[in-house]
Amino acid sequence: MDKPRRQVVFGLLGTQLDAGKGPGRWEKWRPTVSLGMYEDWAVDRLELLSDARRHKALAEQVEEDLRQVSPETTVHHQDTYLADPWDFEGVYATLHDFVSGYRFVPEEEDYYLHITTGTHVAQICWFLLAESRHFPGRLLQTSPPLRQQAGAGGSYSIIDLDLSRYDRIAQRFAEQQLQDQALLKSGIATRNAAFNRLIAQVETVATRSRAPILLMGPTGAGKSHLAKRVFELKKLKHQLPGRFVEVNCATLRGDGAMSTLFGHTKGAYTGAVSDRPGLLRSAHQGLLFLDEIGELGLDEQAMLLRALEEKRFLPVGSDREVESDFQLIAGTNRDLQQAVQAGRFRDDLLARLNLWTYHLPGLAQRREDVEPNVDFELERWSREQHQRVMFNREARDRYLAFATGQESRWSGNFRDLSASIMRMATLAEAGRIQTAGVDEEIARLRRQWHEAPAGTVLDTLPGLDITTLDRFDRVQLEEVVRVCQRARSLSDAGRELFAVSRTQRASTNDADRLRKYLSRFGLDWAQLRASAGES
Structure with missing residues (x-):
């Protein structure tokens, strides 16, 4: 016969609810003492957290009274000092450290967090520790009887935060996720599996994170539309009280670019007849969408990076910094990694943007x-x-x-x-x-x-901006891509493309020559083979 599991309760001493002296204390409901009054549920051990320097007498009184109603319950006093019971950070750190250092034996014991006592801050912290599974147990809520009477223990309820056990709750979460994804897709019942997976992850990231998002893809693939939908989703969930601010960086040129983004003070330059807040400040507590971010100048990139990291920047002509806390979504049809190698884009800014990167496929x-x-x-x-x-x-x-x-x-x-x-x-x-x-x-x-100036085959390659290529390069690259798409291997494609020049070399590595050529345009063999399968 299996040995019965011990029931172990953790709880803070209720300095108000558990208090009471003299015989009259039995006339009131005391939540910690009530733990020993339930006929259908017995507590084997109580881990009672209290400040021994300030509440030792009360803790001992509660232990004595609990022993009277439940002699089988053992009380362990845990000396716990809370400098300010209403300081969320301090309370959470103290309870987290206690739970982390406690020796749990889940194969022999069932654990419960008594959330009836303590400040609201403490109760929230208990909840978070249980929900995150730092505490390997369930929540215990006790309630007073409808009518106060001596010896009445009231009622209790046990709450399991493992949401997978609750089918209706899990179903509601799943339905809400589908509704959020439908919002991101404007209600369009898209059928492309890869795009639907992308939207599902964007929905998760948009809901849980305020980190920058980078949307890559050809012009017209829907980057701006998706950015607006992300804002609407976060607005719906009360995560962004501010505005949606959008700018195409390709329209920003010269001194006006810095002023448009970061603002300027009156008299900062000729024509600056009044202060201008700039787009970053306009997006405070909202979402800033910088389309074609690869077109930004290096100076603007440096300022943007600082604004992202520190939420502060200097308007043009000002010696006083201003603050703006915004979420950034950036869009581009360029290969930013290639732009970094060419010295046109800062690698530290790309690293900051590259946490969540999504490639939006074109309609083709x-x-x-x-x-x-x-x-x-x-x-x-x-x-x-x-x-x-x-x-x-x-x-x-x-x-x-x-x-x-x-x-x-x-x-x-x-x-x-x-x-x-x-x-x-x-x-x-x-x-x-x-x-x-x-x-x-x-x-x-x-x-x-x-x-149109470009060949069809180049239009099918995501991330390739054909408008940046000379006509000579477009014609040559189109033929190379066609050969690669029909060849069985990189080496076969290289042999076909370099059939003449390879005969004039002592040693040949056609695959390597072709790989280096493709890399000039941010392309690789796997990408071309994938596009061949789609076309």
Whole structure:
């Protein structure tokens, strides 16, 4: 027969609730003494925390009274000094140190934290220690009887903070997470598994962290939209009382860049006729989205880094620092690591931004998400224009066949799609988009993409900004990428690309030559092979 487990309770001495002298003390309910009065639950040992210098007499009285109602209960006095019972940091540190140093034997004993006594601060600290599993047990809440009478112990309840034991609570948490993720996706039922995993993690990080977030991806992939949605989610959870402030860093040039971001004082330079707070101060207690952060100058990067780390910075022309506590989300379509190597971006700032980095795929890499986004854009247009517009069946099928096919480049990503739907909806007669309108739009998109300066194959590579490449490099790189995507290995691709020059070398390493060439553009073999599988 198994040996019964001992019931062990930890609790603070209640300097008010447990107090009482003379025979009249039995007329009042005392929570620590009541632990020995329950007929259906017995305490084997009480670890009673109290300040021996100030409350020794009371602790001994409580022990004596508990022995009278429950002789089988052993009381261990734990001398615990709380300089200020209302100082959260001090109370938590004291209780944490006590729990960390206590020798628990969970295979033989069940543990409970008596949360009825002590200040509200102490009760919160007990809760946190149990919830974080620093204390290997459950919470014990005792309550007085409905009518005060001598010898009445009242009632008790045991609370297990292992939420996995509570199906309804777990289900509600799961449902809330799905609702939060739907908010980040604007309610669009996206089908791309990789994108849905990305959104799920962004939801978790946005809810739990205020650290900077870096969103990478081609222009039009939805970086700005996602940043706004993160702000709305945090606002909904009362985590950011401030504003959403957005700026495209590519529009900041010269002396105006510093002033726009960090503000200036009156007379700081010619034309500064009044003080200007700057975007960082405007974003205090809110969210600052710096799109195309790779376009910032090195001086602005240094100032931004200090503002992130210290929450302080100097406005232009001022000798007094100002404060701003904001969360930063940065967006870029550039390879910032490559920019660091080229000396155009600070490595310490990238390290600060790189804690949470997410690569948003372009629409061409999410073709299964074209259809739900078409429905979303059409619904949005109808709502904004107060006019219901729909496809007829044949027109919808024709447009989706084109939009999801390999011919569709979507070089402008979701901006292209949004503009396409807007054009068809605006030109629709009697609220119906017909096949003629779809055919006209398809022809327009074909012309648009055909006239674009970049080759289709380069548009499929996330993180590659083709606008920064000379036309000569674009043509050459496109051919290299095509060869890599159809080759079986890096060496095979190298042999094909260097077929002539390799014959003139004593020793050849085609794979190494190709690897170094690709690295100039921030590309690698695995990335090209992955893009070949998606295209």
